[in-house]
Amino acid sequence: MWSAWETIHAFFNRDCPAFLPAVLVVAAPLVGAFLMGLDRKITARIQGRIGPPILQPVYDVLKLFAKEPIFLNRLYIFYVLMHLAFMILAVVLLALGQDILIILFVHAFSTISLILGALAVRSPFSRIGASRKIMQMVAYEPVLILFVVGFYLSTPVPHSFLASGAMHLNQPLLFSLPLLLPAYFAAVVIKMEKSPFDVSAGQHAHQELVRGVTLEYSGPFLAVIKIAHFYEVFFIFTIMAMFWSTNLWIGAGLALAAFFAQIVVDNTNARLTTFWMVRFMWGGPMLLALCNIIWLYGTGRG
Amino acid sequence: MKLLAKSPWVVHFNCNSCNGCDIEFLACLTPLYDLERFGILHMGNPKHADILVVTGSVNHRNARVLENTYLQIPDPKVVVALGVCSSTGGIFADCYNVLGGIDQVVPVDVFVPGCPPRPEAIIDGLVQSLGKLEAKRVGKAVPPVTKLVRTFRPPAEPGEKKED
Numbered sequence: 001m002w003s004a005w006e007t008i009h010a011f012f013n014r015d016c017p018a019f020l021p022a023v024l025v026v027a028a029p030l031v032g033a034f035l036m037g038l039d040r041k042i043t044a045r046i047q048g049r050i051g052p053p054i055l056q057p058v059y060d061v062l063k064l065f066a067k068e069p070i071f072l073n074r075l076y077i078f079y080v081l082m083h084l085a086f087m088i089l090a091v092v093l094l095a096l097g098q099d100i101l102i103i104l105f106v107h108a109f110s111t112i113s114l115i116l117g118a119l120a121v122r123s124p125f126s127r128i129g130a131s132r133k134i135m136q137m138v139a140y141e142p143v144l145i146l147f148v149v150g151f152y153l154s155t156p157v158p159h160s161f162l163a164s165g166a167m168h169l170n171q172p173l174l175f176s177l178p179l180l181l182p183a184y185f186a187a188v189v190i191k192m193e194k195s196p197f198d199v200s201a202g203q204h205a206h207q208e209l210v211r212g213v214t215l216e217y218s219g220p221f222l223a224v225i226k227i228a229h230f231y232e233v234f235f236i237f238t239i240m241a242m243f244w245s246t247n248l249w250i251g252a253g254l255a256l257a258a259f260f261a262q263i264v265v266d267n268t269n270a271r272l273t274t275f276w277m278v279r280f281m282w283g284g285p286m287l288l289a290l291c292n293i294i295w296l297y298g299t300g301r302g
Numbered sequence: 303m304k305l306l307a308k309s310p311w312v313v314h315f316n317c318n319s320c321n322g323c324d325i326e327f328l329a330c331l332t333p334l335y336d337l338e339r340f341g342i343l344h345m346g347n348p349k350h351a352d353i354l355v356v357t358g359s360v361n362h363r364n365a366r367v368l369e370n371t372y373l374q375i376p377d378p379k380v381v382v383a384l385g386v387c388s389s390t391g392g393i394f395a396d397c398y399n400v401l402g403g404i405d406q407v408v409p410v411d412v413f414v415p416g417c418p419p420r421p422e423a424i425i426d427g428l429v430q431s432l433g434k435l436e437a438k439r440v441g442k443a444v445p446p447v448t449k450l451v452r453t454f455r456p457p458a459e460p461g462e463k464k465e466d
Contacts, residue, residue: 049336059308066305068376211347218349
């Protein structure tokens with residue numbers, strides 16, 4: 001099994017480097033949509049309901065494309081397209097094994113595009129959603145930055161930021177970044193807009209701020225946000241799989257476990273306030289991540 | 303492929319209702335009835351919705367708000383009048399400020415009778431509206447609306463004494 005994976009990996013990297021990104025541009029949103037459908041189904045079963053079909057997110061997107069396009073101004077439509085474009089770029093750069101710091105910035109800029117789009121309309125709910133989205137970024141971005149630093153320190157000397165270096169580690173990333181895993185998981189819960197951190201835009205039938213940042217988007221433009229979210233789901237769980245990148249089967253298992261854990265967290269927690277979220281993230285997960293980095297320096301890997 | 307019928311999103315508008323219909327509508331989202339198994343989501347935002355569910359009779363103050371909500375929903379869209387008040391005005395039909403059923407203000411596609419309607423009737427009404435939603439998308443002729451409830455006002459007899 002392992003040698004087969006090595007062969008496939010070698011083929012993608014040396015013989016046809018554009019193949020994997022090209023496949024992922026098509027496959028990533030499908031995987032994301034499937035995961036979101038699974039999410040809704042499992043949530044329904046936890047609540048004792050039958051739940052929608054697994055392919056429901058796909059139906060939702062197809063329906064939104066069949067709706068009439070209504071928009072208020074061209075600017076916020078431009079921003080939502082930027083949101084999708086940069087999210088795709090983040091997935092492609094990750095597949096190409098590029099600099100993980102740049103990938104993180106591209107991903108952050110994608111989120112900022114969504115915030116700018118929400119700020120480009122005059123709806124008060126949209127603006128409150130945007131300001132809360134900024135607070136979400138303030139809460140989770142330090143953890144992501146510390147993850148990148150930890151990744152850099154975990155690579156063999158000379159250190160490198162290249163994501164492709166994850167394939168050539170001596171030991172899984174989890175062994176050198178054990179405290180960053182729960183910290184990153186907390187960031188995942190925020191990125192997935194799950195309780196207790198779903199303050200900027202409700203997913204599913206939860207309602208917060210009417211619809212928060214997505215409030216003024218309708219029809220095909222809302223579909224663009226949905227598709228970008230599918231890419232994002234794929235992206236954040238791929239990063240989760242990187243914690244065991246030396247064997248991608250275990251990595252995928254880790255990502256799946258995190259996926260199920262965040263559904264349980266969503267269903268067992270009530271929504272909390274924005275500032276509680278920031279206090280929690282800076283007091284708990286960020287401190288864990290910092291301790292991990294200090295420990296890495298202490299063991300002489302810095 | 304029936305695109306719209308597979309993921310209808312609902313926005314619920316309380317016109318002038320006594321909240322009986324609203325509570326019954328929310329009961330449809332509970333595990334016992336589980337509207338989400340049809341892909342139906344309760345949106346709370348007309349810009350994301352396909353179906354406008356209205357409870358309560360329309361009066362002079364909220365007629366404009368109802369029309370505004372209706373206009374914010376992107377086409378194709380359907381309107382479901384939930385309960386007897388939104389169909390005809392119900393027991394409030396004779397009130398000085400009540401205009402009557404919501405069909406005075408917005409075109410209604412499905413009338414769901416009852417005071418309040420049972421969750422089964424509400425689900426039945428919503429599923430009926432899905433057919434009309436799909437017909438509107440492909441531009442087919444929408445079957446005529448049947449109003450199951452009618453206002454009945456006995457004519458005032460001449461010389462009748464008013465009750466105190």
